[in-house]
Amino acid sequence: MSYIMASSKNDEIENLSLLEKMSEHEQVVFCNDPSTNLQAIIAIHSTKLGPAIGGCRMQPYESFDEALEDVLRLSKGMSYKCAAADLDFGGGKAVIIGDPLTDKSPELFRAFGQFVESLNGRFYTGTDMGTTLADFVHAMKETNCIAGIPEEYGGGGDSSIPTTESVIYGLKATNKMLFGHESLQPVTYAIQGLGKVGFKIAERLLQEGASIYVTDINKDSIEAIQAKAAQTSEGTVTVVETNEIYTVPADIFVPCAMGGVINDTTIEQFQFKAVVGAANNQLLEERHGIELTKRGILYAPDYIVNAGGLIQVADELYGPSKERVLLKTKEIYNTILEVYKQSELNEISTVEAADQLCEKVMSNREKRNSFFNRTVSPKWKIRH
Numbered sequence: 001m002s003y004i005m006a007s008s009k010n011d012e013i014e015n016l017s018l019l020e021k022m023s024e025h026e027q028v029v030f031c032n033d034p035s036t037n038l039q040a041i042i043a044i045h046s047t048k049l050g051p052a053i054g055g056c057r058m059q060p061y062e063s064f065d066e067a068l069e070d071v072l073r074l075s076k077g078m079s080y081k082c083a084a085a086d087l088d089f090g091g092g093k094a095v096i097i098g099d100p101l102t103d104k105s106p107e108l109f110r111a112f113g114q115f116v117e118s119l120n121g122r123f124y125t126g127t128d129m130g131t132t133l134a135d136f137v138h139a140m141k142e143t144n145c146i147a148g149i150p151e152e153y154g155g156g157g158d159s160s161i162p163t164t165e166s167v168i169y170g171l172k173a174t175n176k177m178l179f180g181h182e183s184l185q186p187v188t189y190a191i192q193g194l195g196k197v198g199f200k201i202a203e204r205l206l207q208e209g210a211s212i213y214v215t216d217i218n219k220d221s222i223e224a225i226q227a228k229a230a231q232t233s234e235g236t237v238t239v240v241e242t243n244e245i246y247t248v249p250a251d252i253f254v255p256c257a258m259g260g261v262i263n264d265t266t267i268e269q270f271q272f273k274a275v276v277g278a279a280n281n282q283l284l285e286e287r288h289g290i291e292l293t294k295r296g297i298l299y300a301p302d303y304i305v306n307a308g309g310l311i312q313v314a315d316e317l318y319g320p321s322k323e324r325v326l327l328k329t330k331e332i333y334n335t336i337l338e339v340y341k342q343s344e345l346n347e348i349s350t351v352e353a354a355d356q357l358c359e360k361v362m363s364n365r366e367k368r369n370s371f372f373n374r375t376v377s378p379k380w381k382i383r384h
């Protein structure tokens with residue numbers, strides 16, 4: 001483990017800003033294991049509603065600050081995501097600094113698992129961008145606090161399937177709001193990122209006969225979706241360069257790769273009527289959500305619309321049940337419509353409406369939480 005130490009005036013200023021960034025969080029753990037080249041950060045935003053839960057992202061961050069910034073934003077988002085999806089968990093997230101294509105090894109994920117285990121049940125984790133179920137099979141050898149594990153190991157399996165489902169519910173609710181019907185077909189979509197989630201969304205939209213624009217830095221994914229399109233009779237796919245996806249004449253932008261893609265530069269290029277996607281932290285800053293509303297672009301807050309995966313991984317800790325997961329995931333349709341309704345009614349952005357909804361849930365639930373009633377043992381003593 002490494003610790004930040006101030007060694008000069010400049011360092012002190014640097015470290016202060018790092019500390020400021022961390023101040024909303026309960027705990028931030030820096031994981032350093034030279035023998036496996038593991039450098040990771042685990043951020044626990046809140047355990048007020050239960051143990052923190054959130055996936056682990058692997059990315060070749062350009063700086064430590066960039067990785068820290070990412071994990072802090074992501075873990076805070078998880079607290080809101082848990083509240084919106086009505087789960088007894090808090091927000092946490094992890095990032096591994098490294099290239100998922102070249103820097104993975106079983107030992108690295110075992111070392112990561114040991115750090116997770118050291119948190120003694122305060123943090124459950126699993127896949128995210130750049131990591132797969134196979135990676136966590138190694139981590140599972142060191143800790144029980146892995147969620148979203150393969151079915152053959154008694155888990156719920158690939159969480160990108162319910163995440164896709166939840167985004168589809170978000171799209172249906174948005175179409176209902178925009179066009180007065182839920183149908184996916186007569187609408188055009190611009191999908192950024194054809195990974196675990198984006199590819200499945202693209203596939204589903206093509207099956208429904210929709211027209212999609214797609215982009216990805218990975219040529220294999222592009223070829224794979226073109227092959228799928230060739231098999232469908234109605235759906236069409238148009239491939240564009242990565243920087244062109246913001247400008248295409250689609251009805252709905254579906255970001256399914258990195259965060260921060262809604263910013264001053266991209267908003268100016270949008271012709272979209274709505275943004276509904278899986279990517280975490282789509283807004284560079286909260287004010288960009290307000291800007292979307294001002295411009296009449298309907299924004300489905302990411303942490304509500306992409307909660308399907310979280311619902312499955314959290315549910316799995318009580319024993320996997322696909323039916324339960326589907327029931328809870330379906331609720332996202334109503335939650336999104338409620339957010340749109342509150343945004344209209346109170347003349348606020350959809351981000352503000354969603355945040356208010358979650359903050360209300362958090363404060364109400366905190367008061368009732370059995371964790372604070374010492375006569376009841378914590379209900380989330382899971383799998384130990």
Ligand SMILES: NC(=O)C1=CN([C@@H]2O[C@H](COP(=O)(O)OP(=O)(O)OC[C@H]3O[C@@H](n4cnc5c(N)ncnc54)[C@H](O)[C@@H]3O)[C@@H](O)[C@H]2O)C=CC1
Pocket residue numbers: 127128129130131159160161163192193194195196197198215216217218221242256257258259278279280306307309310
């Ligand atoms: N997997 C899940 O169940 C969940 C994922 N999310 C979020 O959804 C997003 C996607 O997640 P996954 O599909 O699991 O990740 P993934 O790593 O499987 O896919 C990401 C895709 O984006 C592509 N990509 C990267 N940079 C790009 C760029 N500049 N332009 C276009 N494409 C680019 C990658 O090549 C890859 O195909 C992430 O933000 C993740 O945090 C959120 C909730 C759950």
Ligand SMILES: O=C(O)CCC(=O)C(=O)O
Pocket residue numbers: 053054055056081126127128148159160163280306307309310313
């Ligand atoms: O989907 C997962 O595997 C875990 C949940 C999560 O990290 C997320 O929703 O961002």
